[in-house]
Amino acid sequence: MNPLDATRTAARDATRPDPCIGCGGRLTGLCQPLDAAALDDISSESERFAQPARSLLFREGDQASRAFSIGAGIVKLSRLLADGKQQVVGFRFPGDIVGYGASAAYPYDAELLTAGSFCKIERRRLDALLRRYPVMERRLLDMCLAELAATQEQLVTVGRRSAEARVASFLLGLEEAYRRRGAVPDPLPMPMTRSDIGDFLGLTLETVSRTFTAFKKAKWIEEPAHQKLRVLDRETLGDLAEGIVQDL
Amino acid sequence: MNPLDATRTAARDATRPDPCIGCGGRLTGLCQPLDAAALDDISSESERFAQPARSLLFREGDQASRAFSIGAGIVKLSRLLADGKQQVVGFRFPGDIVGYGASAAYPYDAELLTAGSFCKIERRRLDALLRRYPVMERRLLDMCLAELAATQEQLVTVGRRSAEARVASFLLGLEEAYRRRGAVPDPLPMPMTRSDIGDFLGLTLETVSRTFTAFKKAKWIEEPAHQKLRVLDRETLGDLAEGIVQDL
DNA sequence: CGTGCTATTGAGAAAAATCAAACGTGGTGG
DNA sequence: CCACCACGTTTGATTTTTCTCAATAGCACG
Incomplete structure (x- = not known):
């Protein structure tokens, strides 16, 4: 389960004139099961x-x-x-x-x-x-x-994981949030600031910034533009998030 | 909202022969609204x-x-x-x-x-x-x-509060959990170990233990017996939990 | 009466926070 | 269109909180 996005949505066959609640034309929200x-x-x-x-x-x-x-x-x-x-x-x-x-x-x-x-x-x-x-x-x-x-x-992420594991978990979660809603854009839009991310993960913005820098140096991610993210090494980030390895 | 207990239950008039799901005779759970x-x-x-x-x-x-x-x-x-x-x-x-x-x-x-x-x-x-x-x-x-x-x-408690604030928050939450279900026993049964509490709050058992000791010294709580708790100064614990004061 | 948890307490280490300074950059207004 | 300004970011030095490791003490249970 991905903490970044809460709802799971299945694609639906018919494309209807965008009706209402939670349907950005893709009929993916609350109205998804309705006739x-x-x-x-x-x-x-x-x-x-x-x-x-x-x-x-x-x-x-x-x-x-x-x-x-x-x-x-x-x-x-x-x-x-x-x-x-x-x-x-x-x-x-x-x-x-x-x-x-x-x-x-x-x-x-x-x-x-x-x-x-x-x-x-x-x-x-x-x-x-x-x-x-x-x-x-x-x-x-x-x-x-x-x-x-x-x-x-x-809660598990914030309560029990290291700073690097938290950031790795956030990055993978962001990607997963897009995946759930269809095609994953490349690069991923990431409109949140370091401060937003820190406040989400229970870290300071400085710690988030340092961790991003380290991840970029290690070539696990890149930021091709402002507020754009590309995950380069999903595997390693996953291991890091799980605490299987504790690099840096 | 109290993180220790999730469901709110209203007392009900009739006392029926304990029927089923989630009703410890008090008809307080899922079946509460049923005829x-x-x-x-x-x-x-x-x-x-x-x-x-x-x-x-x-x-x-x-x-x-x-x-x-x-x-x-x-x-x-x-x-x-x-x-x-x-x-x-x-x-x-x-x-x-x-x-x-x-x-x-x-x-x-x-x-x-x-x-x-x-x-x-x-x-x-x-x-x-x-x-x-x-x-x-x-x-x-x-x-x-x-x-x-x-x-x-x-999540707020674990992500952004100090160790003392977290413990204070836990203690008040425990009391509140009993309050929601009727009369508050005195002293409160507290069957969780320091380790359980630490794992709930994102702290080590040692930190929890030290904080309990400090709270007892300050006469904000007492433990009249093993796994029994009495809250003596709700006011101060509340301020501590909210970060209004940061004592110790 | 041991024995195995649970809890307490202390000392030292480590992770992250805090404080501080400088750098980019996007947006705004001249 | 350019310069400037505010804001987000990066990086460094230092401090603090909490963790970790360790040893002892207290209890409940068998």
Whole structure:
């Protein structure tokens, strides 16, 4: 299970006029299991919009009255602590649902790392849809279970692995996140800063930077341009992530 | 959200002859929203049993063909890494569901810290029940969302807090876990070892031990007996957990 | 009454954080 | 269009926290 992306999505045969929640035309999100009639029904309940990079989808503590489905873009979910430190809870990709949780207020900030397009739905309405379409609720449960598994995996990474293992794990996870959604771009877009990555892995930005430098020197990765990544030695990074070897 | 226990349970009016899944007579788990007819239905699908302390409910990698509901006892979920290190993913309490996840194999060991009693159900049958009783599926989704929030909270604790803050957070979380399930026993049973706690918090057992000693010296907690805990200064521990003060 | 865990305590080592400085670079405005 | 500025990144020196290794002590259980 890859902590970077929570939901698993299977490609679907038909290509329908992009209907609604979590479907960037590829029908890969929450609506994936629905039939045409249901999709029409749902379109009327939800609203699409776009936002620029670095803007906030919502803030920690805001009333959690809306859920969002990512059509395009990458979202960072993060909590700010009393002493100013930050923990990134996860990154979310197209097809993922953001903002649907157990509590009445959002438990973290959601910030766009890239420009993005979304589908917004009132929580109340989404709950009604879930009652009406049990396959949709099933799908949401499966997405939630996948996200839980990913978060537990991330807990292992942060709790018990060395700095190099954490960074290796992040890099492979990023690649895996793209793989799950279809073809892997080459090079991979990597819109997160060293600071974002550090806050995700429980490390400082300096440690992340040093580790990137070391990985580049070792030719395990390269950064052909700003915010572009190419994984050159998947094998070694995997061993490093697992702690089978502890190089550097 | 308390990372120690994932599910929130509301007390219920009627006290029925203990029916099935996750109901230690208190009807607090997955079956909480069901009516009498449904409960009868479900009883026939599930099987009860008990196990002694320190035994395994299942092992990481086992075929995940059964889910378990905890009637009594405390369960530790943990992953073993290649280098022998261990990460405790969470502790589970009566009313919680264990072993129902996204993947075909269990992603962690489940070990009883105390003697426990359980309700076992084939995954296939549980899935059928979920289709038959949408309120049950809804309940499972809510439990999953709560568990996700708790795990994210734990990620913050492990990723960004000091050793003392982590231990303080654990102690308050333990108390909160009991509070959620009714009256808080005094003193609190704390069946986990220093090593279990360390593996939960991403610390060594020595660091946990030292921190406990310091907290006892400061009179913020006491251990009136082996594996018994009393929280004496909730206030200070809370400030410490939040990083508002960094004592010691 | 041993014996095997679990816990405590100490000393030293190591990993990562912190503090600090300089460098690139992308974006903005003159 | 170019210069400048803010921000992200890199790199180095030093400090701190926590880990590791080690030895002892306390208990529960057989």
